[in-house]
Amino acid sequence: MPARFHVVGIGNALVDVIAHHGDDFVEAQGLVKGAMTLIDADWALSLHAALVAPIEMSGGSAANTMCGVASFGGRAAYIGKVAPDGLGEAFRHDLHAEGVAFPNPPARAEVPTGRCLIVVTPDAQRTMNTFLGVSALLGPEDVSTEVVSAGQVVYMEGYLYDRPEAKAAYRKAAAVAHRAGRKVSLTLSDSFCVDRHRADFRALVRDEVDILFANADELRSLYEADTLDEGVANVREDCELAAITTGAEGSLVVTRGDVLNVKAEAVRQVMDTTGAGDLYAAGFLHGYTQGADLAECGRLGSLAAAEVISHVGARPLVPLRRLAGV
Numbered sequence: 001m002p003a004r005f006h007v008v009g010i011g012n013a014l015v016d017v018i019a020h021h022g023d024d025f026v027e028a029q030g031l032v033k034g035a036m037t038l039i040d041a042d043w044a045l046s047l048h049a050a051l052v053a054p055i056e057m058s059g060g061s062a063a064n065t066m067c068g069v070a071s072f073g074g075r076a077a078y079i080g081k082v083a084p085d086g087l088g089e090a091f092r093h094d095l096h097a098e099g100v101a102f103p104n105p106p107a108r109a110e111v112p113t114g115r116c117l118i119v120v121t122p123d124a125q126r127t128m129n130t131f132l133g134v135s136a137l138l139g140p141e142d143v144s145t146e147v148v149s150a151g152q153v154v155y156m157e158g159y160l161y162d163r164p165e166a167k168a169a170y171r172k173a174a175a176v177a178h179r180a181g182r183k184v185s186l187t188l189s190d191s192f193c194v195d196r197h198r199a200d201f202r203a204l205v206r207d208e209v210d211i212l213f214a215n216a217d218e219l220r221s222l223y224e225a226d227t228l229d230e231g232v233a234n235v236r237e238d239c240e241l242a243a244i245t246t247g248a249e250g251s252l253v254v255t256r257g258d259v260l261n262v263k264a265e266a267v268r269q270v271m272d273t274t275g276a277g278d279l280y281a282a283g284f285l286h287g288y289t290q291g292a293d294l295a296e297c298g299r300l301g302s303l304a305a306a307e308v309i310s311h312v313g314a315r316p317l318v319p320l321r322r323l324a325g326v
Contacts, residue, residue, distance in 0.1 A: 015059060018056075043129070043131075065157075079144065156174075162196070170186075245301075
């Protein structure tokens, strides 16, 4: 059956709150620079109040990727959980405005919509402090068999992979996708996520994942490898395809029999690295679902990542299809 969607994403439905501060602010607030730290509601409210002139926009890793796919002209859908509150409505509105289908109704739980408080330092590093809210309560019952089976690729976000219910949701999505003859992709999201759930991630990658996205640190963490080459050797045994980003050097596209080096796109000034990996995955998956060769998939990933790090915010400010010439 032809796919109704090119990519279906599953992840934490969050609203990003972004502010620029110096390293002294990061230290004074007791934040772990460059990491994603889960925080409770009280800390979220306190930190939010301390931010100066924050920018609020809908976010969430997989949601950013789906918006990137749509910006390239692809058909994208998203599965996530928001509350019937102001932030939840804003999240839904933003996805629809980007052209991404979001079929999940608001949750009935008495838990607010999640948000990610992001501090961007002058070196363009982002320090993320996340109150997951109702997004973390996603379970198998929230994963629509109809929507997943209608996607050419299902894309799952590592950030959500904390609770047993979320792990069950991912296993369900992978099983549904494979029964429908679709591909399953996963982004590891953060080396701290991998450290917490290494055994479960390894099993998921080995058993269910066709396309893995990671950066070099995440890949090394997954396999407890001393070098990137060792991590690459391991992942090619588990997945038919992996895309490993290596910062300013670009990315490695790894298959069973080859490793392709893809250069990064030039950026005049790096403003904010938030969303770089999300948009790389968007470009790569757009190329993949359009039948492009792997070099072109990597180029589109690099193109999208370069656009998003050239400004504040984790979603493109110009249509990516225009930059790609499509």
